[in-house]
Amino acid sequence: xxxxxxxxxxSRRTLLKGTxxxxxxAAGSGAITGFPYVKSADAKVLRxxxxxxxxxxxxxxxxxxxxGIKIEYITATTDDVTKRVMTQPNSxxxxxxxxxxxxxxxxxxxxLALDAKKIKExxxxxxxxxxxxxxxxxxxxxxxxAPWKVLYLEGKDSKKFxxxxxEFVTLIPTVYNADTLGIRPDLIKxxxxxxxxxLNPEFKGKASILNIPSIGIxxxxxxxxxxxxxxxxxxxxxxxxxxxxxMKVMTEAKKAGQFRAFWKDFNESVNLMASGETVIQxxxxxxxxxxxxxxxxCTFQPLKxxxxxxxxxxxxxxxxxxxxxxxxYEFVNWFLSGYAGAYLNRQGYYSAVLSxxxxxxxxxxxAYWMEGKAAEKDIKAPDGSxxxxxxxxxxGGSYEDRMGGVACWNAVMDxxxxxxxxxxxxxxx
Amino acid sequence: xxxxxxxxxxxxxxxxxGTARAAKPTRLSPSFxxxxxxxPMMLVFxxxxxxxxxxxxxxxxxxxxxxxxxxxxxxxxxxxxFEGCIxxxxxxxxxxxxxxxxxxxxxxxxxxTLFIGFWVAYFLAFHVKSKTWQMxxxxxxxxxxxxxxxxxxxxxxxxxxxxxxxNSGLVKTGVINHPLEWLLFSEFSVVLALVHLFTFFMVVPIxxxxxxxxxxxxxxxxxxxxxxxxxxxxxxxxxAKPGIVxxxxxxxxxxxxDFITIGVMGGQQIAAAGKIIETRVNxxxxxxxxxxxxxxxxxxxxxxxxxxxxxxxxxEL
Numbered sequence: 001x002x003x004x005x006x007x008x009x010x011s012r013r014t015l016l017k018g019t020x021x022x023x024x025x026a027a028g029s030g031a032i033t034g035f036p037y038v039k040s041a042d043a044k045v046l047r048x049x050x051x052x053x054x055x056x057x058x059x060x061x062x063x064x065x066x067x068g069i070k071i072e073y074i075t076a077t078t079d080d081v082t083k084r085v086m087t088q089p090n091s092x093x094x095x096x097x098x099x100x101x102x103x104x105x106x107x108x109x110x111x112l113a114l115d116a117k118k119i120k121e122x123x124x125x126x127x128x129x130x131x132x133x134x135x136x137x138x139x140x141x142x143x144x145x146a147p148w149k150v151l152y153l154e155g156k157d158s159k160k161f162x163x164x165x166x167e168f169v170t171l172i173p174t175v176y177n178a179d180t181l182g183i184r185p186d187l188i189k190x191x192x193x194x195x196x197x198x199l200n201p202e203f204k205g206k207a208s209i210l211n212i213p214s215i216g217i218x219x220x221x222x223x224x225x226x227x228x229x230x231x232x233x234x235x236x237x238x239x240x241x242x243x244x245x246x247m248k249v250m251t252e253a254k255k256a257g258q259f260r261a262f263w264k265d266f267n268e269s270v271n272l273m274a275s276g277e278t279v280i281q282x283x284x285x286x287x288x289x290x291x292x293x294x295x296x297x298c299t300f301q302p303l304k305x306x307x308x309x310x311x312x313x314x315x316x317x318x319x320x321x322x323x324x325x326x327x328x329y330e331f332v333n334w335f336l337s338g339y340a341g342a343y344l345n346r347q348g349y350y351s352a353v354l355s356x357x358x359x360x361x362x363x364x365x366x367a368y369w370m371e372g373k374a375a376e377k378d379i380k381a382p383d384g385s386x387x388x389x390x391x392x393x394x395x396g397g398s399y400e401d402r403m404g405g406v407a408c409w410n411a412v413m414d415x416x417x418x419x420x421x422x423x424x425x426x427x428x429x
Numbered sequence: 430x431x432x433x434x435x436x437x438x439x440x441x442x443x444x445x446x447g448t449a450r451a452a453k454p455t456r457l458s459p460s461f462x463x464x465x466x467x468x469p470m471m472l473v474f475x476x477x478x479x480x481x482x483x484x485x486x487x488x489x490x491x492x493x494x495x496x497x498x499x500x501x502x503x504x505x506x507x508x509x510x511f512e513g514c515i516x517x518x519x520x521x522x523x524x525x526x527x528x529x530x531x532x533x534x535x536x537x538x539x540x541x542t543l544f545i546g547f548w549v550a551y552f553l554a555f556h557v558k559s560k561t562w563q564m565x566x567x568x569x570x571x572x573x574x575x576x577x578x579x580x581x582x583x584x585x586x587x588x589x590x591x592x593x594x595x596n597s598g599l600v601k602t603g604v605i606n607h608p609l610e611w612l613l614f615s616e617f618s619v620v621l622a623l624v625h626l627f628t629f630f631m632v633v634p635i636x637x638x639x640x641x642x643x644x645x646x647x648x649x650x651x652x653x654x655x656x657x658x659x660x661x662x663x664x665x666x667x668x669a670k671p672g673i674v675x676x677x678x679x680x681x682x683x684x685x686x687d688f689i690t691i692g693v694m695g696g697q698q699i700a701a702a703g704k705i706i707e708t709r710v711n712x713x714x715x716x717x718x719x720x721x722x723x724x725x726x727x728x729x730x731x732x733x734x735x736x737x738x739x740x741x742x743x744x745e746l
Binding site: 079080082083086103104105107108205211212213254257259260261262263264267271275276277412416417420421423424425427428429 | 495496497509512523526527530583586587590591592593610613614696697698699700704705708709710711712713714
């Protein structure tokens with residue numbers, strides 16, 4: 001009796017094991033076909049690593065509709081994007097990053113340059129990127145990591161930036177803007193026309209800058225130059241002495257209580273400004289728009305010394321090849337074909353290919369955002385919310401005026417390591 | 430078949446007669462059992478703490494350039510960190526100033542959370558009689574953890590900001606003429622936020638120690654003529670010591686390494702040991718960040734060692 005039970009038990013267990021094994025085998029070999037059909041072999045999926053700037057749901061939906069490519073966003077801060085490229089190059093396919101990080105990314109060998117010949121609109125990309133001038137021929141300031149200095153590589157796997165045009169493009173340009181100080185005209189109550197105002201004791205405890213050392217120090221350099229204390233050969237590539245000098249000015253201001261807080265993300269900057277904690281701070285165009293859409297006056301103030309500009313673009317991970325690389329080209333080509341460009345322009349950024357974006361915008365929108373003309377109708381954001389009432393004029397005016405007024409570009413300095421140490425010293429002061 | 434059903438219904442039932450011998454469970458040695466119990470945690474600890482820690486120490490002695498780690502021995506992470514510490518004397522160097530500030534914040538937060546936490550625990554343990562209420566009220570202490578860190582931080586601006594609730598209230602009632610600037614983005618707001626968050630870590634261990642104090646001891650003290658204060662100092666505090674030390678270790682270790690709360694509440698203008706590490710990591714200077722992490726670890730470890738000198742936790746538990 002006992003014996004039988006045992007045998008039975010054993011056999012039952014063995015049977016179970018056997019079946020499980022078989023089931024596993026069957027599943028593994030694909031013999032089981034009862035599962036819902038997944039188009040795993042055909043689905044065109046691209047993992048898209050970038051900051052939130054270009055990553056709109058509307059953009060990915062439209063892209064899926066037009067090209068069948070499904071975009072999976074991986075969103076991170078500028079610093080974290082760079083970190084991820086360095087440490088996990090296989091965790092993404094398409095990279096959307098800023099030109100100034102190329103000084104770190106290209107030597108790492110973790111990204112792949114794209115072939116200019118495969119980019120349909122490449123010849124229509126704004127001369128801001130290729131020649132360093134506006135379409136109207138205005139020369140643009142080239143201090144810092146200006147995109148045209150790092151746009152081309154010498155060869156496919158080269159780690160050297162080419163001085164003249166080649167077909168190997170580090171980043172296919174997508175979006176850029178000219179940044180300046182945002183101010184609260186209702187609280188300042190007088191015209192502001194120079195970067196020097198950022199450290200004006202009048203705004204003690206009401207000023208702010210970015211908490212990204214490499215960008216914060218450039219804003220500081222604009223102030224130093226504007227106040228006539230020093231003239232830099234290249235604000236984006238300071239010598240140790242220049243870093244010391246700039247940080248000294250900053251440290252004095254910090255000790256005197258000039259800064260209310262440093263901000264790191266979009267929402268922080270909006271909150272500081274909207275709540276009146278700060279009345280003058282370095283800012284991004286859409287953040288100014290956001291404050292204004294809350295019914296609070298805020299101006300993206302053009303200043304006589306010019307703008308600090310930034311630009312970003314697409315490349316792919318070194319691990320991308322075969323069909324995936326083709327999809328990446330298809331996606332980049334789609335991105336430059338107008339829908340995304342118009343979307344970015346409507347947020348107050350600028351698109352890399354102006355002609356296609358223009359075709360996707362209403363003439364009155366184009367006139368407001370790009371030509372600096374008074375709005376004929378109410379200006380709406382991509383999501384349909386009201387940004388500006390009819391009659392409003394964009395701060396800083398037209399594309400020509402704003403991009404033509406750029407003085408320097410976000411940068412990584414040769415003395416970056418020293419600068420970061422000095423930044424920590426500045427925070428501890 | 431019927432045998433099987435029987436087995437399943439009552440597994441303890443042993444069919445047949447001569448099976449008592451066979452069913453005798455094999456005894457596991459007590460030491461094996463305790464290894465088995467501690468094993469999972471030990472493995473987790475080993476895989477996710479000790480091994481990464483070893484890597485951090487190794488990397489802290491590597492060299493680096495703009496875009497990669499160079500696996501060659503270098504003390505650069507450390508020498509850079511202590512840059513100017515001798516040359517600048519008697520002024521403090523960056524790392525000295527940073528740790529002084531961190532320790533100061535840490536001490537203030539520790540003292541305040543200990544004071545508040547002790548009395549909350551005292552109230553829960555000795556004044557609240559019902560177990561249900563004790564549970565309910567201690568759960569209330571977890572409320573600060575119900576919202577995300579970011580939301581909690583942003584929520585302070587409308588309260589403490591220049592045009593916030595507190596300032597406008599004080600101005601309207603005529604207590605002050607101008608809004609108080611130091612309410613936000615200051616050491617005050619940093620300490621406030623940290624205390625608000627971490628008092629809970631004091632309450633729980635102290636409450637746990639107090640609840641185990643034999644009430645008859647307090648009655649005995651009372652009978653022997655001790656005043657309330659004497660009972661507190663001579664009976665309650667000594668017996669609550671393990672809880673106090675455990676709570677202190679929680680609070681001190683968290684505050685020493687914090688950079689998010691200090692950053693947000695301090696307007697990113699207050700130095701913290703954790704912030705130095707963050708800045709270095711963001712600049713991809715991993716060896717320098719690792720060196721700073723090792724320094725932070727050593728200092729925190731020293732503080733905890735000092736505290737456990739005062740109270741032998743192992744003995745008291």
